[in-house]
Amino acid sequence: STGIVAATPFPAEYDREYVAPVSLGTPAQELNLIFDTGSSDLWVFSTSMPAAQVAGQKLYNPSGSSTSAVLWGHTWSIQYGDGSRSSGTVVNELVTIGGISYASQALEIANGVSAQFSQDPASSGLLGLGFSILNTVIPTSQKTWFDNVLPTLAAPVFTVDLKRAAPGTYTFGAIDASSYAGKIEYTPIDNSNGFWRLQASGYQVGTSPFQPTTIDAIADTGTTLLMLPAAIVKAYYAQVPGSQLHASYGAYTFPCSAKLPSFTFGIGRYRGVIPGAFVSYGRIDATTCYGGIQDQGNLPFSIFGDILMKAQVVVFDAGRTRIGFAAK
Numbered sequence: 332s333t334g335i336v337a338a339t340p341f342p343a344e345y346d347r348e349y350v351a352p353v354s355l356g357t358p359a360q361e362l363n364l365i366f367d368t369g370s371s372d373l374w375v376f377s378t379s380m381p382a383a384q385v386a387g388q389k390l391y392n393p394s395g396s397s398t399s400a401v402l403w404g405h406t407w408s409i410q411y412g413d414g415s416r417s418s419g420t421v422v423n424e425l426v427t428i429g430g431i432s433y434a435s436q437a438l439e440i441a442n443g444v445s446a447q448f449s450q451d452p453a454s455s456g457l458l459g460l461g462f463s464i465l466n467t468v469i470p471t472s473q474k475t476w477f478d479n480v481l482p483t484l485a486a487p488v489f490t491v492d493l494k495r496a497a498p499g500t501y502t503f504g505a506i507d508a509s510s511y512a513g514k515i516e517y518t519p520i521d522n523s524n525g526f527w528r529l530q531a532s533g534y535q536v537g538t539s540p541f542q543p544t545t546i547d548a549i550a551d552t553g554t555t556l557l558m559l560p561a562a563i564v565k566a567y568y569a570q571v572p573g574s575q576l577h578a579s580y581g582a583y584t585f586p587c588s589a590k591l592p593s594f595t596f597g598i599g600r601y602r603g604v605i606p607g608a609f610v611s612y613g614r615i616d617a618t619t620c621y622g623g624i625q626d627q628g629n630l631p632f633s634i635f636g637d638i639l640m641k642a643q644v645v646v647f648d649a650g651r652t653r654i655g656f657a658a659k
């Protein structure tokens with residue numbers, strides 16, 4: 332089987348996150364979830380949540396589904412990179428994405444979420460597309476939806492085609508040859524820590540010479556920005572007049588009037604180009620804009636987040652434990 336769903340950015344002018352529709356239970360309850368290649372829990376806002384923690388999100392109601400079955404004694408609790416968190420209990424439920432169904436998916440229902448989630452009306456939860464070793468359910472960890480449907484897919488892959496300020500797609504079981512230009516360049520991934528972790532071969536700022544250097548990174552659709560080593564970030568903003576490591580934001584900002592250089596990353600001999608305009612995350616006041624490239628700080632790896640993804644077609648190949656990039 333193959334399936335495709337739209338990936339819609341929110342809020343429209345910032346592309347802070349991308350959500351896609353997921354159908355839960357019988358009769359179907361459709362919720363918009365963030366698809367996150369950097370985690371491996373499928374969890375949803377539910378009718379078990381305190382009203383004070385809900386602000387417009389659609390809620391999954393297990394009692395309204397004839398196919399939900401409590402997974403007795405199982406709980407979950409997760410914390411994301413920005414410190415946001417959620418936790419709750421587990422049911423087995425019919426979960427369908429782009430027409431691809433799995434009848435007894437571990438569906439984690441939240442009975443509590445942190446303020447960041449409560450204040451984000453665009454998403455009713457997350458669908459993890461990382462490796463199942465990262466799943467937080469106890470006492471027995473559960474498999475991701477992608478792991479569960481993998482044997483039924485026409486090809487053991489999913490393809491991510493995010494776009495800037497426009498709907499893109501997540502495709503399961505296929506690679507749409509018309510969605511990209513040239514060849515897909517693959518590189519092995521190390522999934523031992525549960526991430527889609529790769530080694531890029533270097534970088535280039537604008538038209539400056541390419542700098543060969545190994546960049547150890549994870550491909551993470553749930554992270555908004557492109558998080559890189561301090562030296563690379565410094566080299567990038569050195570080419571942006573008026574940019575600064577803003578004291579109060581603890582992040583690089585630049586004058587919205589600045590013309591941003593492109594950022595190129597290497598995958599082997601392939602060069603992935605992020606247009607300068609894609610490196611603006613958005614306006615923070617009348618004249619100041621927030622950089623889409625930021626310092627990874629004390630993280631043990633870089634994070635190739637949405638700022639990079641939206642300039643590429645990215646193939647997550649579980650069959651051959653590799654990841655592929657192509658221009659579009």
Ligand SMILES: O[C@H]1CN[C@@H](c2nc(-c3ccc(C(F)(F)F)cc3)no2)C1
Nearest residue numbers: 367369370411412415447448451553554
């Ligand atoms: O943990 C790493 C795994 N992938 C990254 C990730 N971060 C989130 C996230 C989503 C939504 C929110 C909130 F709505 F603002 F609360 C916060 C964080 N989703 O994936 C980081």
